Amino acid sequence: MSSRLRSFAIAVALACSAFGATSILAQQREEQPKITEETPYVITPTVVVDTMLKMAGVHSGDFLIDLGSGDGRIVITAARRFGTRGFGVDYDPRLVRLANDNARKAGVADRVSFIEQNLFSTDISQASVITMYLLPEYNLALQPRFLALKPGTRIVSHDYGIGDWKPDMQVKIPVPDKPVGAEKASLVMFWVVPANVNGAWNSTVPDLNGWREAQLQFRQHNQEIAGTVTVNGRTYPMERASLVGPNLTFRVEQGELSVRFNGVVNAGTIAGQVAAAGGREYRWRALRK
Numbered sequence: 001m002s003s004r005l006r007s008f009a010i011a012v013a014l015a016c017s018a019f020g021a022t023s024i025l026a027q028q029r030e031e032q033p034k035i036t037e038e039t040p041y042v043i044t045p046t047v048v049v050d051t052m053l054k055m056a057g058v059h060s061g062d063f064l065i066d067l068g069s070g071d072g073r074i075v076i077t078a079a080r081r082f083g084t085r086g087f088g089v090d091y092d093p094r095l096v097r098l099a100n101d102n103a104r105k106a107g108v109a110d111r112v113s114f115i116e117q118n119l120f121s122t123d124i125s126q127a128s129v130i131t132m133y134l135l136p137e138y139n140l141a142l143q144p145r146f147l148a149l150k151p152g153t154r155i156v157s158h159d160y161g162i163g164d165w166k167p168d169m170q171v172k173i174p175v176p177d178k179p180v181g182a183e184k185a186s187l188v189m190f191w192v193v194p195a196n197v198n199g200a201w202n203s204t205v206p207d208l209n210g211w212r213e214a215q216l217q218f219r220q221h222n223q224e225i226a227g228t229v230t231v232n233g234r235t236y237p238m239e240r241a242s243l244v245g246p247n248l249t250f251r252v253e254q255g256e257l258s259v260r261f262n263g264v265v266n267a268g269t270i271a272g273q274v275a276a277a278g279g280r281e282y283r284w285r286a287l288r289k
Contacts, residue, residue, distance in 0.1 A: 042070075044133055044158060045175050048186045049074050052156045055169065055190045056129045058082050065089070067119045067132040067142075072099025072112070074131050079108035086129075088114040089122050125149065133158040147222065151195035151265065152245035159187050165222045168192055168244070194223035195246040195265035203286035205231060205252070205259055206276040216286055225250075248272075 044052075052074065058064065060083040066074045069088025076099075078084040090096050099114035115122075119138075124130060124145065130153065132139070140163040146155055147165075161167065167189040175186045198220035205214040218227040220243070227238040229252050241250040246265045252258070261284060263272030274284035 042133070042180050044070070044073060045177055045186070046073075047173060047175055048158055048188065049077055051171065051173055051186075051188045052131055052158065053078055053081070055171070055188060056131070056154045056156045058084055058129055060084060062086070062128045063126050064129045064131065065122075065124050065127040067122070067124075067130065068134050069099055069114055070095055070133075072102050072114050075099075075112045075114070076103055076106050076108055078129075079103075079111045080106055083111070084129075085111045086127075087112060089117050089119045090114065091116060091118060128153055130155045131158075132156075134160065136160045139163065146191075147193060149193045151193055153193040155191045155193065157189045157191075161189055162191065165191060166224070168223065192223070192245045194220075194243045195248070196220070197225060197243060197248060197265055197270070200289040201270065201286040202289055203270075203284070205229065205284075206274065206282060215289075 058078050062078070062082070062084045064075055064078050064084050064086035066072075066086070066088040069075060069090045072088050075084075075086050075088045078086065088099055090099070093116045096114045096116045100109070103109040103112050103114070119134075120141065127149065130146070130149075132155075134142075134157070139157060139160055143163045143165060146153075146162065155162070169190040170187060172185050172187050174184065176184050178184050178186060197218045199218060201216040201218070203214045203216055204211045206212075212231050215230040216227060217230070218225055223243050225241045225243045225248075227241060227250070228235050229238060230236075236252050236254040238250040239253055242248070243265075248263045248265055248270060249261060251260045258276070260275040261272065262274075263270040263284060263286070268288040270284075270286040272284055273281050275281045
């Protein structure tokens with residue numbers, strides 16, 4: 001997998017051309033930089049490849065897209081080991097030819113392929129797993145597209161984060177043969193794309209007097225959520241609120257209102273179970289206002 005060791009100016013220009021960013025950098029949109037220099041890339045050590053695939057929980061039903069795919073080793077390893085389908089993207093035609101040749105030699109060319117393309121114009125919507133080894137400026141520019149993917153999509157990055165999006169999990173591993181950096185170690189970070197629950201929802205909740213109309217209000221930043229539940233004019237804070245992909249959980253523990261919510265978000269609906277005082281469980285649903 002290649003690490004794009006290019007200047008910040010080139011990275012921002014590419015991002016601007018892809019997303020139509022404003023400000024003075026927008027002046028660069030009409031003249032996209034042409035990459036003509038030799039293409040440096042950093043080989044991802046085997047231990048890092050193994051860690052990334054394990055952290056993502058890759059399996060045969062996945063479609064894996066590798067951004068900055070270099071010699072293709074991540075996509076090819078996933079196909080050989082798990083039967084995964086997918087493709088890799090790189091802007092260097094030499095690396096793309098090498099990766100496709102490696103796929104043929106590995107006997108997985110019927111499951112994976114590699115294309116020469118600007119990663120900012122690549123359709124990533126079919127991915128269930130995305131892997132990458134890109135500079136942080138690239139990751140930041142891609143963040144809105146990542147968050148727009150189907151909830152539950154898994155993303156793994158080697159060494160660099162994604163803007164202000166905190167990883168759900170990260171691990172530092174020793175890499176004695178790492179070809180770059182003074183510290184012979186790699187940071188592998190993992191995210192699950194969250195559903196969008198931000199805003200107001202209508203529902204009903206159980207209390208000691210039966211079911212009551214309720215309004216849920218969520219505040220969301222990436223996968224971090226907080227919120228309130230309003231019943232009969234009284235507003236209660238949500239406790240232990242968690243959002244992992246489409247899976248939502250929270251509690252309300254206030255006097256006679258003692259309930260635990262579990263649900264799956266699907267567009268404008270949340271459907272699941274609610275456990276009331278005494279441990280009884282009921283089916284539960286909320287609709288976006």
